[in-house]
Amino acid sequence: MKRKLTPLTDPSQVPPEMSEVQAQAFWASHEVTDEYLARPQQEASEEPPVRSPVASRSITLRLExxxxxxxxxxxxxxxxxxxxxxxxxxxxxxxxxxxxxxxx
CATH class of the missing domain: 1.10.1220 (Arc Repressor Mutant)
Known part of the structure; x- marks a missing residue:
């Protein structure tokens, strides 16, 4: 007999930061619905992290x-x-x- 899976309709229903064991248990008891797949996925930011500014000064250096x-x-x-x-x-x-x- 097939186990009934809990349907997921939104990515926010997926717990963040699960261990591998927790993720396996979660996905063994949940299924992704068409509604879930139709939602736009948040993509990781392509921008590098902002570095805190370090005081620096331009200089002129004469080299051969x-x-x-x-x-x-x-x-x-x-x-x-x-x-x-x-x-x-x-x-x-x-x-x-x-x-x-x-x-x-």
Whole structure:
């Protein structure tokens, strides 16, 4: 004898954040109706999460042409912008220097 399933007419009837065991038990006792399927589904936002702004300031930095070209080639190989790579280099060096001074 077939068990009678509880019909679902709206996505809001599905409990959020179920464990795998809970989800199996829920879907074993519920069925999706045509009305449920006719409702527009909420899609996950395509927008990245908003980052809290970090205070930063634009600066001008003069580099030799050869140095800038080398930096751009390396950034390209790492698939990142050369300014991002340069910022990472500065942060890494600052960290090393601060660590060295703290050890004194």
């Amino acid at each position: 042409v050869d140095t800038l070209n080398r930096l751009k080639r390396l950034a390209s190989r790492r698939q990142m912008g050369y300014q991002t790579l340069l910022k990472n280099f500065v942060l890494e060096r600052l960290y090393d220097e601060e660590k060295r001074q703290a050890a004194r």
